[in-house]
Amino acid sequence: MQRDALSVLQHVFGYHDFRGEQRAIIDNLIDGDDALVLMPTGGGKSLCYQIPSLVRDGVGVVVSPLIALMQDQVSALNALGVRAAFLNSTLSAEQSQSLQQQVRNGELDLLYVAPERLIQPRTLELLHQSPLALFAIDEAHCVSQWGHDFRSDYLQLSLLHREFPKVPRIALTATADPRTRTEIAERLDLTGARHYVSSFDRPNIQYRIERKDGARKQLLRLLRAEHAGEAGIVYCLSRNKVDQTAQWLTDQGIPALPYHAGLSGAMRADHQQRFLREDGLVMVATVAFGMGIDKPDVRFVAHLDLPKSIEAYYQETGRAGRDGEPATAWMAYGLEDAIRHKQMLAQSEGNEQFKRHEHQRLEAMLGLCEVTHCRRQALLHYFGENLEQPCGNCDTCLNPPQTFDATEASQKALSCVFRTGQRFGVNHLVDVLTGNRSDKVAAAGHDHVSTWNIGGEFSASQWRAIYRQLVARGLLAVDADGYGALKLTETCRPYLRGEVPLHLRKDAAKSAERTRRSKPQVAEADRQLWEALRARRKQLAEEEGVPPYVIFHDATLMDMLALRPRDRYEMAAVSGVGDRKLEAYGDAFLTVLNEHTDAAS
Structure with a gap:
């Protein structure tokens, strides 16, 4: 009998409600349809394929690019009571054979595999012999040659559509401009898939x-x-x-x-x-x-x-x-x-x-x-x-940056590039503008050009900031000849002639003052209990050989501080406490909470 997606979210993962488009994506996949998902890091992408894998019959196959990370991903799922495993070169022959039999028998919920392993004939043969719930292609931007993490192995993943046409596929990434998004869909044969594009904003x-x-x-x-x-x-x-x-x-x-x-x-x-x-x-x-x-x-x-x-x-x-x-x-x-x-x-x-x-x-x-x-x-x-x-x-x-009218300053800076032949880097140009007769300036004869020593109103550091901004605005280009010479662009012409006003930011060495803390907001009165909860989490993590966040995230401990559960029933209401974690860790944290309450009373 199939489980309901919301029930899995609440009882396995311990969250009360779906976020954003998670529910729509999950329902789409449960219905057997393909999806291309763009969701920022921390937005809950993994739930979009983990929950359908638990709801649908068969094993969900997750294509993950880095073998080193599979262990922790699987450990986190195992801690939730999910039957998850990875298939990679770290397993012995006996372990690999045993795992493959589990896959054939449908005894796993999720199987993590690297793309280079997935495309091997023996792996494809194994999957053809096994009940499959779905394919999830994580870090899908790796398929794009215009992307920033191109992996050639990902180019072969279009074979999933040919080899397993009835198994739904979901491709996920946190970063893709429209061009990369189009290439992902084309290379993975997902042009007919529904696209889900969440906000890229990370307000925290x-x-x-x-x-x-x-x-x-x-x-x-x-x-x-x-x-x-x-x-x-x-x-x-x-x-x-x-x-x-x-x-x-x-x-x-x-x-x-x-x-x-x-x-x-x-x-x-x-x-x-x-x-x-x-x-x-x-x-x-x-x-x-x-x-x-x-x-x-x-x-x-x-x-x-x-x-x-x-x-x-x-x-x-x-x-x-x-x-x-x-x-x-x-x-x-x-x-x-x-x-x-x-x-x-x-x-x-x-x-x-x-x-x-x-x-x-x-x-x-x-x-x-x-x-x-x-x-x-x-x-x-x-x-x-x-x-x-x-x-x-x-x-x-x-800390809004201050700007100044840099129309005349930019004329001087651009003119200096022209008068010195567009063959020198920023430090040489600044020496010319500020009248610093270095050996290089003297040897080039640039202590006699018309822009020699005309920039006394700014320091060398300020001139470097002006050049940096002129490059950023496209008025100057950096020659990649190994020396970093600055060259004029077509865009600079009206600025060089002073026909267009230009405002630049004033050079400021100080960073913006922060107005928000970067730590979880723990009241001083709760500090002792907070540290006690973290200490218990660390102890359990060391005993089990897993990262502390596999036990509970900081956000879950914060919710414990806010709700102060007194028994298992109330602990189940804490965000991030599912059935398996309630059974495994609930009493340990209730003991800490109750001891603190008794000591305070």
Whole structure:
């Protein structure tokens, strides 16, 4: 007898009601129809295929891109009483054979498998011999060659439609612009599927971008002032910078681990497990880390280098605050970041069309960095979504940037590029404008050009900020020849002639002041009970060898604080406490709650 979707939500997962379009997506899949789902990280995508897998007959096959994450995803489901398993190379021959027999017998609810394993003939043969509820293709943007995490194995997944035409499929991603969305549908043969596009807005994340001014020290100030003892991710562009930054943070007394493709597989797996299971660790990583990370209490994501696109930025910052509690997305950015990206793009093996598209995406990212209005409005606009009112929770809303009439300053800056032959980088140009007769300036004879020493009204730092914004606005282009020379664009002509006024933001080194805390809001009177609940959760997690959030999320502990359940009946009303967890952990947490109540009375 089939179970009702709402009953599964309440009794298995412990949530009272569906959110957004979850119910429509789930009903669509239960009815046997295909779906393409765009839903932000933390929006509840996994429930959209987990619940139909439990309601429909057969096993739900989940295509997941990273083997290292399957263990924790399966552990979390097992803790709920769901019959879930993974099929990958970590299993012994005996374990694999036993698991495959369970699949054939219909004894599993969910099976996680990597795309390269799924497309193997022996795996397809196994699935043809087994009762199947559905196929779920997670991180579906990996199929798009225009996307930011392209995986060639995903291109083969269109075979699911041919091999299993009667089994419903659902493709899910948190990030896809309209072009990528179209490509996902075409490559996965989902053009006839119903599309569900949720809001991209993550209102609990505070977006903040500031110019680089000693980026490491800026990061340290952020962590010490706002995120002491909290888990977070720091992204860097290079492996070497990852290693150096992780060591530097550790030297400053902040526990940090490196993660990048240059480390051994065993070390990456160990660092990832520690990050998921220990409290307060900082992961310093390249973009090799993060896809599918299900840690709900990541309180900050920091970028020490510019992401290559808004899609990548959104995907990476979305790993903060999955539990819905306040979180920070912070970035330090400089013009050198854009130069480095353009140099890397020039050296890539992509064709001219690919390079042109990547340039456009980089320009959009630069534009987001330099906006003077609500940053969230600009971010959502990129994904085709309109936010009518400023968000009130980004740096440009909390501390509106001051602007100035830069019409004359931009003429000087652009003219200096022209007078020096469009062959020099920003530091050389600033030396010319400010009258700094460096060896390079003297050797080039640029201490005699008409723009020599005409920029005394601004400091070198201010001129660099002006050039950065002119690049972001498309008035200057960075030559990717290895030297980062600035060149005039067609767009700059009316500005160079002073025909169009231009306002730029004033250079400001200080970051926006925060008005919201990044931790769960616990009243001081409840602090002792809160810590006692967290300690019991940690104890149970260590006993079972799972991350603390597999026992209960912070949001569930917060609900316990609010409701103060006195028995199992009342504990069942706490969000996130399903039947299996009530049976396994209810008494342990009721004991903590009752002991605190007795001590307080």
